[in-house]
Amino acid sequence: MVNFRRIMMTTVVTGLGIIGPGFNNVNQLSTILKNVTVVLKLEKLKRLEIYTGRVKDEEISMNLFPSMFKKLPKAARLLLHACHEAVNMAGFDVEDGRTAVIIGTSGGAIDETIQLARNQEQETSVFHIGNMNSYSLASAVSAAFKANGPSYCLTNSCPSGLQSIELGKMMIESGQADRVIAGATDSTLESLILESFSKLNVLHNDSAIQPGPFKGTGFSMSEGAGVLILENEDLALKRKASIYGKIGACISNQDAKSPYKSDKNGNQLLYAVDRCLAEGYPNYINSQALGITQNDSIEKSIYQQRFAERDIPITSIKGMVGHSMGASGMFQAVSTLISINEQFIPPAVNCDEQVIESLNIVTDRIDQPINHVLITSQGYGGTNSSMVIKRE
Template sequence: MDNIVITGYGIKAPGALSKESFKRILEEGICTQSVLEGRGPNESSVIAGLIEDDFLHIKERNYKRYPRSTRLALAAANDAVEMANLSCDPYKVAVIMGTSAGAILEIEQYSTVALNLKKYPVQGVSLVDTHTLSATVAEHIGLRGPAFTITTGCTASLDTILLAKLLLESGQVEACIVGGTDSPLGQWSINGFSKTRSITSNVSIEQTGVPFSNEHHGFVLSEGAGVLVLEREENALKRGKSVYGRIQNVLSKNEGRPILKSDETGQEMLSLYKDTLGEALPCYVNSQALGLHTNDRIEGFIHKELFQHSIPITSIKGMMGHSFAAMGAIQIISSLISMEYGFIPPTIKTSGRGFEELPIVYKTIYQPVQAVSVTNHGNSGNNACILLTK
């Protein structure tokens, strides 16, 4: 089978609206998180990853009535298509987008008027139809090929790559636009994760969303979008396109657990990770670790079982928080930048207390990077891993 490669990408994340700004954040280990005053329990403050731009107008079109998560995806897709210089038959390009929260901001906003016909917005039905995300990206770019929306939670953007790889290998399409987007910073999400004690209120930015630390608890809610263009390597090279990375392997499996539960032993994730890597070894692990004890402990467990703590491991979550379905694509883009410029980004905000055996990257390491593995997992959902090579 022909190799599947990445020929373009776009990112919209806190503090990172371009490849250049994202590279600077990664290389210098910059935290881009903010304080949301009065949004936590009893009007407490919470830490979040915010994007300042509203993206109401994209390429001179007004997208005011579209969900914020869709607007983020459109802006990222524009950058990805431009970087890839995509020029395929529009009927032979698939759009596969992932999301976890969908239009939750807008659903929350209009929930109080949903039973009032006069006040109900004309786009109300579309807000609850999550597939309008992929359909809108396809329409915006001018594509007529397959369009799918994946809603597998935090692994959704890796799952879009899995489906795209199958479509490309089978010859059904010539290119795929894939990725994830989420904008979950509404009261619904904040209250929900406060209820499950997954986020912490009334703390400083340095005290929460700390990967690999037994001294801190809670992750940082973030919004963002990451979009990639995938093609078969032979076709990309024939057209003289730049290739930023190769999808060596990508796998996804479901744990079959009840809602709000996950396999705390780490065995499910370990099995998936083994199957993803085979005999290959990454130069480093771009980890799911986000500051939740169960998730981070599983990351440490599988690292010891597979690598005996011999491979560097890092997490970018301390810089920009966790943006749900977008995070896998954002981790991939960070890995592509890492491979292109030859450095491993640091894990910031943590001293590694309780994870002393892990070879955590605390300061930027400059070295050639030929392969990176990315891990994603979420409660009562999928585990997903991908191995990227240069």
């Protein structure tokens, strides 16, 4: 008889990969964070002059995949690039039936849909239907790496990347998978999308001022993909894999107020943070710090309530790499793992001066031991996530 007694497991990270504006691997992102390099560029559109973070097509390595993968939408190609780095770093056999694929996104393959709608005279292709299907992001990874375990695509707004890690941890610690390719990707820098966000007054559109966290002037949209290889710690140790970090508490919830806005009081994000604090206080907080007034107010209030007295450092990478939508949480996770392994806290560049006065905002790189980091994220429609990543 099968023994279904629950065995406590730990989820570790054995590989990571990333691509974004100005960087196409983990080492390049590390250099950007250490040198405090802003990769956002001022871009003029029809009715907008905004900062964006675009990835050049030539930066996406597709020569390692069969030719059919080159027909995929940009979001999928970004994802495969990051996956290749992460899988190579982890060094394991994907074709074991026990490796799951979980991909988070906000826009899915919407860029493909917009381009097709714009070019209605273009001859249709047998690839168009598949490319417009958001699940093609996950199925592309499964096919490219022969991962024949469970495969999912989450479209849960900006925290989708963190939630792909959370679901991966659940699957590993419930015994449904031994390893998970947890990723997130978005490529939504289409003029229609940018103009629509501009009408919501959430895009930073002051070309004279550099965008930054907690400013309340809006965010600067970027694109990219990040991937973590999650693994059962016992199996990772058994095969003598390098371990880059451990996934601690992962808490997600819903404001349940409206599909168009969040709860201005931030009660559910506070609840998620409190659940994570059951594992202790962090060395620092990797904050979403989106730049939208309401979101920033919620995070500032939580940080003042829970962390101000302890003078815990707070940072955000938004001012350097922008907001990559559904991939943003994964950008936070990868940057956190870089800081844990290289022992430094990256600064929050171009942060609002009043916030710096009221909270311990990191304004210059800090070199110090890092063992425990808290990540926070909020998303359109009221979704919230908070996560702990540890060194050991």
